[in-house]
Amino acid sequence: MSARRSNAPAKQNLMYLHHHPFCPHSRFVRLLLAEYGLEPELVEERVWERRPGFLALNPAGETPVIVEEQCASVPGAGIIAEYLDETRGLALADHRLLPESPGERVEVRRLTAWFHEKMYVESTEPLVRERIHKRYMTRQQGGGPPDATALRMARTNLRYHLKYIGWLAKARKWLAGERLSQADLAAAAHLSVADYLGDVPWDEDEHARDWYARIKSRPTFRALLNESIPGMPPSKTYADLDF
CATH class of the missing domain: 3.40.30.10 (Glutaredoxin)
Structure with a gap:
């Protein structure tokens, strides 16, 4: 980093x-x-x-x-x-990543908020905090070994969010509708950190996996796939575009 x-x-x-x-x-x-x-x-x-x-x-x-x-x-x-x-x-x-139609904008904003707030609190924040941030924090800052209970709950919640993403991807071309939007980038950003850690059960939802493969293959995603943590290599699926 x-x-x-x-x-x-x-x-x-x-x-x-x-x-x-x-x-x-x-x-x-x-x-x-x-x-x-x-x-x-x-x-x-x-x-x-x-x-x-x-x-x-x-x-x-x-x-x-x-x-x-x-x-x-x-x-x-x-x-x-x-x-x-x-x-x-x-x-x-x-x-444009935010549609012109007010109704379509509502859906993009709703989903973006879902990933940034609900998915973050229930899954990606505890995964990142327990497995990454604590490695660099002092005891006074809250560092130390990962909390096994927090990780177990985060992984359970991640399955729920993956299924929701799969349901959206099955019903629509992109998560919020016919065009790539901020909602897709938000979901992909959260999944990317969990994928680096190897915590995404991709075999549980093919629609979510296929959608993520499409967005991960975009040139704009390459910089993220080059990120790494010293002493903690990424999962096998992280940079694999054909996972």
Whole structure:
């Protein structure tokens, strides 16, 4: 994982993304930016360290946060998604990640919130916290060995969310409808961290697996598939496009 850090303000026409490589919300924003053709300067944040410079950008102390010339601080995955749509969405034309129709927008936002809030709390956050973050946290910060009970519950909940994704993928071309949207990127971002850890039971839902294979094969996904954790190699399925 990158150890790059900076307290410097954003340079003219340069975007900074304060993130953590295995924060699913950060991964969602990285996928969004890639779909928009934007390449931000990445600044890794270990949020448990509560770095003063980062807290000045987002007092909530959570990743991701975007900083660029026209907006000094855009915190949170949902706010960033709306900000990018408002400032760059029209340029994508028919490939815009938030539909024009109000009803279709509601469905995209509903599903995006489902993955960022419900799936995150019930599954991906405890998986990342217990298996990744605790490796780097001190005892005072909450580090230590993984909590077996928390991991067991997270894996059980992940099966439930995988089935829901499979149900959506079976009924629709993409999760929220006929076009790729923010909802697909949100679900894929959360599944990607669980897949790195080898916790996704892909053999339990072929529709979810086939949908994820399609989105994982997009060029915009390549940077995520190159991420790795020292001493913790990815699962066999993580970078395999034909898993």
